[in-house]
Amino acid sequence: SQTIHQWPATLVQPVGSPLSLECTVEGTSNPNLYWYRQAAGRGLQLLFYSVGIGQISSEVPQNLSASRPQDRQFILSSKKLLLSDSGFYLCAWNAGLSSSYNEQFFGPGTRLTVL
Amino acid sequence: AQSVTQLDSHVSVSEGTPVLLRCNYSSSYSPSLFWYVQHPNKGLQLLLKYTSAATLVKGINGFEAEFKKSETSFHLTKPSAHMSDAAEYFCVVNSGGYQKVTFGTGTKLQVIP
Numbered sequence: 001s002q003t004i005h006q007w008p009a010t011l012v013q014p015v016g017s018p019l020s021l022e023c024t025v026e027g028t029s030n031p032n033l034y035w036y037r038q039a040a041g042r043g044l045q046l047l048f049y050s051v052g053i054g055q056i057s058s059e060v061p062q063n064l065s066a067s068r069p070q071d072r073q074f075i076l077s078s079k080k081l082l083l084s085d086s087g088f089y090l091c092a093w094n095a096g097l098s099s100s101y102n103e104q105f106f107g108p109g110t111r112l113t114v115l
Numbered sequence: 116a117q118s119v120t121q122l123d124s125h126v127s128v129s130e131g132t133p134v135l136l137r138c139n140y141s142s143s144y145s146p147s148l149f150w151y152v153q154h155p156n157k158g159l160q161l162l163l164k165y166t167s168a169a170t171l172v173k174g175i176n177g178f179e180a181e182f183k184k185s186e187t188s189f190h191l192t193k194p195s196a197h198m199s200d201a202a203e204y205f206c207v208v209n210s211g212g213y214q215k216v217t218f219g220t221g222t223k224l225q226v227i228p
Binding site (some may be wrong): 088 | 149151
């Protein structure tokens with residue numbers, strides 16, 4: 001069966017510090033991968049998605065970046081965190097079939113607090 | 116283009132009474148529709164999905180949703196609320212072959228004992 005992992009589970013970082021959040025998927029090949037942010041009192045905002053190694057699409061301009069160095073690994077990074085980067089970050093995957101409408105499966109999330 | 120509207124940001128029901136969470140969508144194509152549940156500080160769990168088969172979809176934990184094309188709705192229901200149903204619920208639409216989805220803003224369900 002497929003599983004998705006995120007770490008760390010919680011993170012407290014000072015403003016201006018770097019960030020690296022990792023997401024890995026097991027039990028599937030060539031998944032589509034997604035990063036979402038959920039800010040307090042707001043819905044889910046799609047940040048990045050990837051349909052293959054090295055292929056990243058950005059949905060919103062921001063100081064965050066994403067990379068996919070391996071098929072089942074998705075990394076969210078920042079060189080300098082802002083207060084507004086605080087939130088709950090969710091990684092998700094679904095089957096990489098371009099003509100399908102598959103549901104996404106979510107990881108447990110990372111709670112990021114920027115002070 | 117696609118969008119989804121969850122008509123209520125908060126819903127409060129008594130334990131044992133029916134639950135109705137409303138969702139309307141717009142889509143240029145025949146969409147797939149999903150409901151997810153999120154408990155505090157947890158990831159999202161899929162409750163059910165509609166993918167152009169039966170219009171009445173049964174999900175986990177006794178939830179159901181009915182796809183009504185004429186009303187562009189996909190409301191979530193449950194006959195009898197349980198305390199463990201207290202959570203936030205998201206309606207999601209996907210009508211793109213490029214695998215992008217649109218989330219509603221969520222409905223927080225409170226269950227009163």
